[in-house]
Amino acid sequence: MSICNIFHYSTSIEDALQTLGNSKGIAKVLAGGTDLILDLQQGRHSPVDTLVDITNIPELNVLEYRDQKLFIGASVPHRMITNSPDVISHSQALAEASGLIGGPQVRNVATLGGNVAHALPAADGTIALMAMDAKAEIATLEGRRMTPLKEIFRGPGKSTLDPKKELLVGFYLSKKIENAGSSFKRIMRPQGVAIAILNCGLWLEREGNIVKDIRISIGPSGPVPRRLIEVENSLRGKQPSTEAITEANIVLQEEANFRTSRHRASEEYRKEMAAVLLKNTLLAAWERSGAEGEFND
Ligand SMILES: Cc1cc2nc3c(=O)[nH]c(=O)nc-3n(C[C@H](O)[C@H](O)[C@H](O)COP(=O)(O)OP(=O)(O)OC[C@H]3O[C@@H](n4cnc5c(N)ncnc54)[C@H](O)[C@@H]3O)c2cc1C
Numbered sequence: 001m002s003i004c005n006i007f008h009y010s011t012s013i014e015d016a017l018q019t020l021g022n023s024k025g026i027a028k029v030l031a032g033g034t035d036l037i038l039d040l041q042q043g044r045h046s047p048v049d050t051l052v053d054i055t056n057i058p059e060l061n062v063l064e065y066r067d068q069k070l071f072i073g074a075s076v077p078h079r080m081i082t083n084s085p086d087v088i089s090h091s092q093a094l095a096e097a098s099g100l101i102g103g104p105q106v107r108n109v110a111t112l113g114g115n116v117a118h119a120l121p122a123a124d125g126t127i128a129l130m131a132m133d134a135k136a137e138i139a140t141l142e143g144r145r146m147t148p149l150k151e152i153f154r155g156p157g158k159s160t161l162d163p164k165k166e167l168l169v170g171f172y173l174s175k176k177i178e179n180a181g182s183s184f185k186r187i188m189r190p191q192g193v194a195i196a197i198l199n200c201g202l203w204l205e206r207e208g209n210i211v212k213d214i215r216i217s218i219g220p221s222g223p224v225p226r227r228l229i230e231v232e233n234s235l236r237g238k239q240p241s242t243e244a245i246t247e248a249n250i251v252l253q254e255e256a257n258f259r260t261s262r263h264r265a266s267e268e269y270r271k272e273m274a275a276v277l278l279k280n281t282l283l284a285a286w287e288r289s290g291a292e293g294e295f296n297d
Contacts, residue, residue, distance in 0.1 A: 003040045006050040013059060013167060016052050017141050020164045025049025027164055031075050032109035034102065035118045060113070060169065063087070068175060074113025074168040078125065079104070081112060091173045092288060093182035093201045097128035100186060113168045116152060119159040121226075122196050122219030128184045129171060130217035130225050131201030137169040144169065153224035179212075180205040181288025185281045187273050189265075197265045198258075198273055200281040206289040209239045216281075218274060220264075221256035230255040231278070240286050249275040 006023070010016035020027045027050040030036055039045035054060055060075035063084055070090050072081060081087050082099035101107055101115070101124050115125035116136070126149070135146050138161070149171075154160050161168065186199035196219065204214040214235050216228045234251045238244040258270040265273075 003037070004048045004051040007053070008050065009053045009056055011056050011058075013057055013139050013169065014141065016054050016057065017139065017165065017167055019050065019052050020167075021141065023050035023164065027052065029054050029117075029163070029167060031055055031111040031114040032077065032106075034106050034110040035114055054167070055111075062170070066172070069172040070175065071170055071172055072112055073170040074116075075111045076113075076170075078102075078107040078110050078112065078115075081125075082107065090176045091128075091132050091182060093131055093184040093203060093285075094125065094128040094173070096184040097124040097199075097201065100124055100184075112171065116149070116171075117159055117161060117168055119153050119155075119157055119224070120220075121153075121156055121222060121224055122199055123225065124184070124186065124196065124199055124219075126225045127199050127217045127219040128182075128201040129173075130227055131184070131203045131215050132173050132182060133203070133215055134171045134173050136171055139167045139169050140165050146172070150224070150226065156223050177205065179207065179289050181285040181290070183281045183284035183288065185277060185284065187277055195263060198270055198277055200274075200277045202278075202281045202285045204282070204285050204289060206286065206291055209291065211235050211238055211240060211286075216278070218252075218256060218278070220261075221258060221274075228252065228255050235282070240282060245275075245279050245282065249278065252278060 008019045026048045028048050030051045030053045055075050060073040062073045063076050064071055078098035078101045082095050087095045112125050115123045129149055134149050136149055138145055152159050182203040184201045186196040199219050201217045205212045214232045216232050219225055231248050231252045234248045258267050260267045
């Protein structure tokens with residue numbers, strides 16, 4: 001059984017958008033297909049009329065510097081991201097997240113744009129991008145716009161992107177600044193389903209032995225990928241210590257919504273593990289910011 005009526009290979013963004021817009025029925029962009037094809041085959045997605053393959057569009061496959069930012073095209077596969085010396089040096093959390101996605105076969109084809117557009121609240125690449133404060137570039141036939149990542153998410157598996165009119169072009173990341181570090185960690189089931197019980201992306205800037213600024217994203221901690229602003233506020237201006245992390249954990253339990261999930265874990269387990277994950281991710285980023293022996297245990 002065919003999964004669509006029309007399958008179109010695009011080699012330009014304009015052509016992809018025109019084909020999507022001209023489709024008589026449901027039209028979808030196809031990147032690595034590791035989410036979409038399975039959803040179509042297993043009936044989690046309504047049948048589509050048109051699939052537009054965007055993996056051969058040159059601009060979507062670029063990883064380069066643009067205007068002092070690191071640009072990662074939406075169709076860049078996770079393998080390339082995790083192996084990129086530029087991503088490793090400027091956005092270690094993202095390199096780590098991409099390196100944990102699936103296995104080598106999945107990382108060879110699965111893309112960062114697909115990870116974001118699929119809009120799951122614990123997608124690894126997305127959680128890392130949230131912590132890195134990435135901006136997304138979106139193309140329409142009328143022009144392009146930049147948007148903070150959080151504007152792309154509407155609900156679990158639902159993005160704000162108009163599938164017939166909008167295409168993710170890529171993501172812009174700031175270069176690493178002095179005394180800053182980032183980290184991504186996740187907790188998985190030892191066997192079975194390949195979804196995270198919890199994951200955490202964290203970026204911080206250090207001033208002496210104080211957290212000058214910090215961004216934290218934990219997934220899934222609500223219906224959409226999100227930053228934990230109150231937890232960030234509780235750690236900003238403090239020295240990472242057992243006391244500061246204990247206080248941050250109290251805020252975390254209030255701010256995040258950890259629910260029992262049949263596929264992931266119980267609420268109680270997740271609450272306990274979130275505290276461990278936050279501490280470990282924070283300390284890894286702290287160490288990477290150049291701090292030496294300054295964690296006050
Ligand atoms: C075995 C296996 C293991 C996995 N493990 C993990 C894991 O550990 N962590 C994790 O986060 N995910 C995991 N995934 C999920 C998946 O691999 C990732 O989410 C991947 O990044 C999706 O990218 P893709 O290119 O395959 O997207 P696709 O399946 O091609 O597309 C996904 C969605 O995004 C849309 N889309 C794609 N590109 C664009 C664009 N440029 N503009 C607008 N819309 C777009 C598509 O229309 C579709 O709705 C796993 C999947 C499999 C099969």
